[in-house]
Amino acid sequence: MxxxxxxxxxxxxxxxxxxxxxxxxxxxxxxxxxxxxxxxxxxxxxxxxxxxxxxxxxxxxxxxxxxxxxxxxxxxxxxxxxxxxxxxxxxxxxxxxxxxxxxxxxxxxxxxxxxxxxxxxxxxxxxxxxxxxxxxxxEMPLTRRELSVLSLAAEGASVAEIAGSLHLSHGTVRNYMAAITRKTGARNRIDAIRISQGEGWL
Amino acid sequence: MxxxxxxxxxxxxxxxxxxxxxxxxxxxxxxxxxxxxxxxxxxxxxxxxxxxxxxxxxxxxxxxxxxxxxxxxxxxxxxxxxxxxxxxxxxxxxxxxxxxxxxxxxxxxxxxxxxxxxxxxxxxxxxxxxxxxxxxxxEMPLTRRELSVLSLAAEGASVAEIAGSLHLSHGTVRNYMAAITRKTGARNRIDAIRISQGEGWL
Structure with a gap:
């Protein structure tokens, strides 16, 4: 059995x-x-x-x-x-x-x-x-760090909140968001979240 | 039968x-x-x-x-x-x-x-x-018009693109987005999309 x-x-x-x-x-x-x-x-x-x-x-x-x-x-x-x-x-x-x-x-x-x-x-x-x-x-394009940043953004966190949670500078968070948007082929941050959720990355 | x-x-x-x-x-x-x-x-x-x-x-x-x-x-x-x-x-x-x-x-x-x-x-x-x-x-808080604006935003459209699609001015789209964020109790635009998708409005 x-x-x-x-x-x-x-x-x-x-x-x-x-x-x-x-x-x-x-x-x-x-x-x-x-x-x-x-x-x-x-x-x-x-x-x-x-x-x-x-x-x-x-x-x-x-x-x-x-x-x-x-x-x-x-x-x-x-x-x-x-x-x-x-x-x-x-x-x-x-x-x-x-x-x-x-x-x-x-x-x-x-x-x-x-x-x-x-x-x-x-x-x-x-x-x-x-x-x-x-x-x-x-082929999953995002690093683990980038996924952490994007997950927080998808929950509605601001750049300042993401920076605080992950002990990063505001500029570094903005750089991550720019890299994520480019790598996912998205038009902007909201589009990157949509694409990533649709594919089950988030 | x-x-x-x-x-x-x-x-x-x-x-x-x-x-x-x-x-x-x-x-x-x-x-x-x-x-x-x-x-x-x-x-x-x-x-x-x-x-x-x-x-x-x-x-x-x-x-x-x-x-x-x-x-x-x-x-x-x-x-x-x-x-x-x-x-x-x-x-x-x-x-x-x-x-x-x-x-x-x-x-x-x-x-x-x-x-x-x-x-x-x-x-x-x-x-x-x-x-x-x-x-x-x-109790669903959003009007049909606000839902149209939010749906386009959730697809990754910019303010300019939303304005173009719905024949609105940029300022009107921004006003809608502000009303949506307030009515859904969200922290920002991304949070409003997350809340609305979670509840099945979008």
Whole structure:
């Protein structure tokens, strides 16, 4: 029996997906929202975490790393993500968190079952249709520092506030913003935020 | 038999939801993405359109009005939406489009089946848990004109570009932006966009 924890922030969708997975006799399925997911991983010790990359809290950034720690002496669960090719920033976060499985939300649901079985064996599973998303994830133009600056700007922080938070001068923050606007091919700061959020960098 | 067209932009979720609905003997279920939905309404003539309010295209604004026109001499389908209380802007759009059913994505999936049956009879169905969302929809602070200005700004347009598009002076656009920032309780223009997108106004 493969113990699966399904993580999705919409209760209605999550319940129906979990029900659908429970039709497979080799899967034991529990489900949870993102905010409770790290605690559920520690208590349930699933073999596989199958997690939607869309997260309703924390400015939309799923706490993927927290899914992969489950106490001393035990292996972390295999991570499978439900992803889409047009959010390469989220794909990049999943790669960095060590996800083994990448199921395209544009694929048929049978891929989810195949993927769970593969990840439970410690094997990779990747939908080919995510290829362009991975390419864009690899090409991600912004540095970690630039992303910090842009994230604060996207929350509505002024140049002075960003400078204060990150211990930078005002001029340095303005230089970062100019570099970000140029690298994202944006027309201005607001356009850079729009582009970066659309691709899932922020 | 109630003919249902399920509209959702994620193929995987849509397929599983449609399968789940097909277990009900009185429902005949077809499914589609938003971009094909208006055409499918015209060809299938469903009794009920059950549509997720999240839309991947058109800056996230679902073309709800187009679901409700299906040619001369025929009644439009009853509209049921899958909604969440924290996107009151999308709820407001559903109200304006004449939706009869409002199912909370945080509710259990059985509500979706009940809702479809009620809407098929021409009756209202509303999950109580959406109440706060409706309250916020009613309190929506921005005028239609202010929303037009803010939408263009959110796409990255400059003051000059917004002025040109809407045939306004630069000063008038700046006055609108100041009013928008004040009314949304935002710290600045970027914060106003963030707040308005978060609530689904844009």
């Amino acid at each position: 493969i113990r699966v924890l399904l993580v999705h922030d919409e209760c209605l969708v999550r319940s129906v997906l979990a029900d659908w997975l429970r039709r497979e006799p080799d899967l034991g399925v529990e489900d949870t929202a993102w905010r409770s997911a790290p605690g559920r991983v520690r208590s349930l010790r699933p073999d596989v975490c199958a997690a939607d990359l869309e997260c309703a809290d924390a400015y939309g950034i799923p706490p993927l790393g927290e899914l992969r720690s489950r106490g001393p002496g035990t292996a972390p669960p295999g991570l499978l993500v439900l992803a889409s090719a047009n959010r390469p920033g989220l794909l990049k976060r999943a790669i960095e968190a060590g996800a083994l499985g990448y199921v395209d939300k544009e694929a048929s649901p049978e891929h989810l079952v195949h993927g769970i079985r593969r990840v439970a064996k410690g094997e990779r599973f990747v939908n080919d249709s995510l290829g362009f998303g991975f390419l864009k994830a690899a | 109630i003919r249902v067209l399920l509209v959702h932009d994620e193929c995987l979720v849509r397929s599983v939801l449609a399968d789940w609905l097909r277990r009900e003997p009185d429902l005949g279920v077809e499914d589609t993405a938003w971009r094909s939905a208006p055409g499918r309404v015209r060809s299938l003539r469903p009794d009920v359109c059950a549509a997720d309010l999240e839309c991947a295209d058109a800056y996230g604004i679902p073309p709800l009005g187009e679901l409700r026109s299906r040619g001369p001499g025929t009644a439009p389908p009853g509209l049921l939406v899958l909604a969440s209380a924290n996107r009151p802007g999308l709820l407001k759009r559903a109200i304006e489009a004449g939706a009869l059913g409002y199912v909370d994505k945080e509710a259990s999936p059985e509500h979706l089946v009940h809702g479809i049956r009620r809407v098929a009879k021409g009756e209202r169905f509303v999950n109580d848990s959406l109440g706060f969302g409706f309250l916020k929809a009613a």
